[in-house]
Amino acid sequence: MHGHLPEGYLADALRRDAAFGLTSAPKWLPPKWFYDARGSTLFEEITRLPEYYPTRAEREILERHAADVAATLPAHTLIELGSGSSEKTRLLLDALRAAGTLERYVPVDVSEPALVEAAEALLREYPGLAVDAVVSDFDAELGIPDEPGPKLVAFLGGTLGNLNPDERAAFLAAVRAKLRTGDGLLLGADLVKDPEVLVRAYDDAQGVTADFNRNVLRVLNRELDGDFDVERFEHVALWNSEQEWIEMRLRSRGDQAVKLRDLDLAVEFADGEELRTEISAKFRVSGLTMELERAGFVVSRWWTDRENRFGVALAMPF
Numbered sequence: 102m103h104g105h106l107p108e109g110y111l112a113d114a115l116r117r118d119a120a121f122g123l124t125s126a127p128k129w130l131p132p133k134w135f136y137d138a139r140g141s142t143l144f145e146e147i148t149r150l151p152e153y154y155p156t157r158a159e160r161e162i163l164e165r166h167a168a169d170v171a172a173t174l175p176a177h178t179l180i181e182l183g184s185g186s187s188e189k190t191r192l193l194l195d196a197l198r199a200a201g202t203l204e205r206y207v208p209v210d211v212s213e214p215a216l217v218e219a220a221e222a223l224l225r226e227y228p229g230l231a232v233d234a235v236v237s238d239f240d241a242e243l244g245i246p247d248e249p250g251p252k253l254v255a256f257l258g259g260t261l262g263n264l265n266p267d268e269r270a271a272f273l274a275a276v277r278a279k280l281r282t283g284d285g286l287l288l289g290a291d292l293v294k295d296p297e298v299l300v301r302a303y304d305d306a307q308g309v310t311a312d313f314n315r316n317v318l319r320v321l322n323r324e325l326d327g328d329f330d331v332e333r334f335e336h337v338a339l340w341n342s343e344q345e346w347i348e349m350r351l352r353s354r355g356d357q358a359v360k361l362r363d364l365d366l367a368v369e370f371a372d373g374e375e376l377r378t379e380i381s382a383k384f385r386v387s388g389l390t391m392e393l394e395r396a397g398f399v400v401s402r403w404w405t406d407r408e409n410r411f412g413v414a415l416a417m418p419f
Contacts, residue, residue: 102216105237105244111211114238115324116364123361123368123376132263132349132379133211133240134317141185141215143313150309152301155259155291158411160189166404166413167196173402173415174285175202176253180245183260184208187219193255193287194227202251205231209244212236239272245279254280257289259411262346262382266392269382273396280418286398288414290384292405296340299383303338303347311336314349317378326362333357337375346382350375389414 115134122130136144148156176197181190187208197203206223210216216234223232237244245254254276264272276286303310314336318329334351341348353370360367370376389412390400398416405412 102213102220103233103235103244104213105235105242106211110238110241112324114240115320119321119325119361120364120366123366127375127377128368128370129377130317132317133238134320135313135378136212137316137320137323139319140313140316141212143309143316146309147305147313150305150307152305153310154298154302154410156189158406158408159257159259159289159413160192161406162404162411162413163189163192166402167192168199169402169404170253170287170415171196171200171202174251174253174417175200176251176285177202178205178207178246178248178250178252179203179255180207180209180252181255181257182209182239182243182245183256183258184210184219185212185215187223189257190255191223191226193253194223194230197253198227198230203230205233207233207235207244207246209235209237209239211238239275243275243279245276247279250281251283251285252280253285253287255287257287257413259289259291259381261288262291262384263380264382265380269392270396273393273398277397277418282418284418285401286393286414286416286418288389288393288416290389290412290414291381292410292412293345293383293385294410296342298410299340299347300338303349303381304336308336310338310349314351314378318351321361325364328360330357334376341380344380344382345385346380348377349379349381350377352376384412386412 220232220234235244318331321327333354337350353374357370402415
């Protein structure tokens with residue numbers, strides 16, 4: 102286990118994000134603060150909902166094409182950014198082990214407990230595999246080890262879509278700077294499709310996503326001594342056709358005044374005022390290919406699920 106985060110990093114980052122985002126116009130918060138223990142459990146529940154297709158679609162792609170990934174890039178080291186439970190990663194691990202090339206797996210995540218749990222399970226399941234977990238936040242430090250390749254960096258789950266275009270460009274350039282000829286980036290991306298399908302994926306009939314969205318307010322209440330009345334905020338999911346992304350928001354039901362005592366901050370919400378909590382960009386093959394090329398990558402292989410809902414790109418540095 103390696104740590105790239107200074108002591109108190111996450112607490113300080115939350116304080117900065119809350120102070121800046123809640124005093125901006127319009128108000129906003131980064132989506133990473135959904136994911137305390139309760140938020141992570143809720144998201145796992147979301148991935149099993151009938152409306153939420155991305156996880157199933159990406160898994161279908163990996164089930165069908167992990168062997169193609171291993172054949173195209175016979176990596177010695179697999180590095181996964183935002184690894185979480187490393188569940189889908191097992192398909193890549195199996196393929197690379199079957200190809201006889203894999204020596205090391207490097208899961209990178211901001212949550213040390215999640216890393217410990219996943220690493221211990223993988224060590225049991227894959228005897229002889231070196232697992233070097235890295236606690237890091239790619240907002241600050243990618244956590245990609247500088248070592249001989251070939252190495253494959255996996256960034257799955259469509260998390261790239263949570264970044265705006267400038268942030269995506271900076272992220273992809275930072276990944277490119279860590280790679281050499283013979284290395285590669287395996288990137289998951291949700292694709293543009295019928296807006297009704299997209300909105301349903303972020304506004305399910307059971308209300309699980311609504312609970313997940315409001316969880317960020319519970320995190321602020323607990324960590325910053327806040328007094329958000331969580332149930333007085335309505336979950337909103339909408340399609341921004343100009344930016345081609347889904348936006349999740351929390352809409353105030355009535356005028357409200359909220360205090361975050363740890364920040365000595367008072368925040369007022371007008372009736373109907375919205376707090377944006379997430380963007381989730383959806384991609385077109387041509388657009389994502391262009392973004393990767395600007396960062397110094399060429400797309401070597403591109404796969405989609407059978408319904409063309411989700412894509413996985415294997416990109417090589419040039």
